[in-house]
Amino acid sequence: MAGMIEVRNLSKTFVTKDADVEALQDINLSIQAGEIYGIICMSGAGKSTLVRCLNFLERPTSGTVEIEGKDLSTLSQKELRAKRAEIAMIFQHFNLLMQKNVIDNICFPLLYAGVSKKDGGKKGTMSKKEARKRAEELLEIVGMTEKAKAYPSQLSGGQKQRVAIARALAANPKILLCDEATSALDPQTTQSILQLLKQINKDYGITIVIITHEMSVVREICSHVAIIGGGHLVEQGRVSDIFTHPKTKEAKELIVKGRGEERRTLESHQRDLMKGKCCIRIVFSVNSSFEPVIANMVLRFGQPINILRADTKNVEGIARGEMILSLPDDVQVQADMKAYLIERGLDVEEVDGYVD
Amino acid sequence: MWTSEMTLMMWDGVKETLFMTLLSTLFGYLLGLPMGIALAVTDKNGIKPNAVVYKVLDVIANIVRSIPFLILLILIMPLTKMIVGRSYGTAATVVPLTFAAAPFIGRMIESSINEVDRGVIEAAQSMGASTMTIIIRVLLVEARTSILVGVTIALGTILGYSAMAGIVGGGGLGDIAMRYGYYRYESEIMLVAVVLLVVLVQIFQTVGMSMSVKLDRRKR
Numbered sequence: 001m002a003g004m005i006e007v008r009n010l011s012k013t014f015v016t017k018d019a020d021v022e023a024l025q026d027i028n029l030s031i032q033a034g035e036i037y038g039i040i041c042m043s044g045a046g047k048s049t050l051v052r053c054l055n056f057l058e059r060p061t062s063g064t065v066e067i068e069g070k071d072l073s074t075l076s077q078k079e080l081r082a083k084r085a086e087i088a089m090i091f092q093h094f095n096l097l098m099q100k101n102v103i104d105n106i107c108f109p110l111l112y113a114g115v116s117k118k119d120g121g122k123k124g125t126m127s128k129k130e131a132r133k134r135a136e137e138l139l140e141i142v143g144m145t146e147k148a149k150a151y152p153s154q155l156s157g158g159q160k161q162r163v164a165i166a167r168a169l170a171a172n173p174k175i176l177l178c179d180e181a182t183s184a185l186d187p188q189t190t191q192s193i194l195q196l197l198k199q200i201n202k203d204y205g206i207t208i209v210i211i212t213h214e215m216s217v218v219r220e221i222c223s224h225v226a227i228i229g230g231g232h233l234v235e236q237g238r239v240s241d242i243f244t245h246p247k248t249k250e251a252k253e254l255i256v257k258g259r260g261e262e263r264r265t266l267e268s269h270q271r272d273l274m275k276g277k278c279c280i281r282i283v284f285s286v287n288s289s290f291e292p293v294i295a296n297m298v299l300r301f302g303q304p305i306n307i308l309r310a311d312t313k314n315v316e317g318i319a320r321g322e323m324i325l326s327l328p329d330d331v332q333v334q335a336d337m338k339a340y341l342i343e344r345g346l347d348v349e350e351v352d353g354y355v356d
Numbered sequence: 357m358w359t360s361e362m363t364l365m366m367w368d369g370v371k372e373t374l375f376m377t378l379l380s381t382l383f384g385y386l387l388g389l390p391m392g393i394a395l396a397v398t399d400k401n402g403i404k405p406n407a408v409v410y411k412v413l414d415v416i417a418n419i420v421r422s423i424p425f426l427i428l429l430i431l432i433m434p435l436t437k438m439i440v441g442r443s444y445g446t447a448a449t450v451v452p453l454t455f456a457a458a459p460f461i462g463r464m465i466e467s468s469i470n471e472v473d474r475g476v477i478e479a480a481q482s483m484g485a486s487t488m489t490i491i492i493r494v495l496l497v498e499a500r501t502s503i504l505v506g507v508t509i510a511l512g513t514i515l516g517y518s519a520m521a522g523i524v525g526g527g528g529l530g531d532i533a534m535r536y537g538y539y540r541y542e543s544e545i546m547l548v549a550v551v552l553l554v555v556l557v558q559i560f561q562t563v564g565m566s567m568s569v570k571l572d573r574r575k576r
Contacts, residue, residue, distance in 0.1 A: 055482055057478060057481055057482060080484075081484035081485070081486060082484060083484070084481070084482060084483065084484035085483060085484035087482070088482070088483070089479070089482040089483075091475055091478070091479060093475050095473070095475035095476045095478065095479035096476070096479075097476060097494065097497060097498060098473075098476075098498060098573060098574045099497050099498055099500055099501075099571075099572070099573045099574070100497065100573070101573070108480070108483070108493065109483040109484075112485060112489050112493045113480065113483035113484050113485040113489065114483065114484045114485075115484065151573040151574075153573065153574045164479075171483065177482075
């Protein structure tokens with residue numbers, strides 16, 4: 001079955017004064033309708049180029065891009081513009097009109113973009129009033145109703161991206177391309193934007209392509225992922241498969257690297273687990289690792305404990321084990337366990353909520 | 357001695373100067389605006405690169421701008437006569453002023469448009485906007501503040517040029533200053549004319565800048 005987006009043998013070479021730079025080589029992708037597809041690249045390995053090839057803002061040097069079975073290179077300028085109206089895009093730096101307020105920004109694709117009616121497009125079919133009404137609906141979807149009259153400079157990064165998403169949805173696109181859409185946002189805002197994208201994908205069935213360098217983004221919302229390394233496609237498939245069985249060196253590296261990023265997002269999840277529980281953080285110095293302390297403790301007290309996190313940290317060049325344990329509810333047992341651990345030379349510290 | 361005739365003369369001078377400056381700026385923008393847009397759009401980093409169009413406009417702009425205004429004034433007298441009907445007088449000065457101002461204005465428009473964030477242009481392209489739509493709805497809108505600052509600068513410069521209109525009997529404050537100050541050594545009349553010129557430039561500057569700030573939505 002032909003997918004929503006079919007990329008075949010795509011290559012892109014930039015000709016510069018000094019040398020030809022091969023940004024992308026022989027990329028093949030098949031993206032099905034309704035998927036959230038992640039494209040992850042380490043470093044600047046041509047990811048922006050790849051996403052721009054999907055709507056022909058950048059023309060590939062060779063290879064084809066088919067959207068719903070239509071080869072983009074065979075389209076005339078006008079047909080291409082009509083097609084682009086169906087492929088919305090959001091950006092790292094939001095790219096809103098700074099001199100227009102929120103509602104006018106969202107009205108832009110409704111009133112001015114695309115191909116005019118006489119050429120078979122939708123441009124000009126909407127009155128200003130209708131466009132405004134539609135823009136207000138979109139603002140509600142992204143939860144920005146009260147900011148309709150604000151200018152982009154008065155909004156935070158996350159709010160700007162919400163407006164950009166509303167603008168992208170205005171023309172009822174089939175595909176939404178996200179070019180590093182969360183890279184300029186803090187982790188919490190990133191979460192909320194990702195949730196919004198997820199909801200849009202679910203509610204409207206819009207195929208979403210996410211270009212990112214953050215593994216946590218892919219893990220969070222993508223169903224499929226393609227890993228690009230050095231301009232080549234190194235691995236692609238279901239996110240869950242690649243996470244459990246990464247085949248290539250690049251995939252493994254990304255997953256390891258992703259752990260650092262994930263810690264932040266894990267926090268909130270951990271915090272929920274720790275609510276109302278007595279939790280402690282223990283640190284193993286080098287010597288204590290000879291004895292299976294935790295196992296012995298469980299045997300001795302006959303009470304289960306829950307390991308919330310275990311990790312090794314490099315502190316001043318020495319690897320130290322760190323664990324977060326959730327202790328049984330019995331206060332007496334808790335005190336005994338702590339005493340037991342301290343006796344064995346471990347650093348014990350009560351934690352409530354915050355984990356670094 | 358200051359007489360009421362002199363006051364009347366000064367008042368006429370102010371009116372003539374304003375007439376020349378405002379009209380030339382208006383015509384200058386009618387020519388310079390499309391020229392500046394064309395320069396920015398056909399630039400190799402523009403939204404519709406066209407090396408030939410860019411080069412032609414580029415050369416025209418450079419040639420006209422390198423001719424001193426005084427020479428241009430004399431050089432295009434035949435053209436002035438064709439357009440206005442005569443080659444002297446206040447109305448006739450508007451023609452060389454316009455031609456001198458247009459490429460200068462074109463350059464300013466070009467640089468204003470080049471300041472527009474590429475990302476915003478790309479966003480419009482990704483929505484399928486045509487080149488014309490991008491020019492009207494994105495470039496000119498986003499460059500608005502910078503273009504208005506340009507208008508302020510253009511007004512000041514053209515006002516300065518208009519002072520040379522005395523050569524062709526163009527009238528205006530510059531003409532008065534030259535005739536009385538330079539040819540007749542009546543420095544106080546020259547001084548008054550110069551002060552009036554300064555006041556005019558100040559007014560243009562203040563009004564122009566406050567308008568551009570007021571219309572800028574980027575900060576607040």
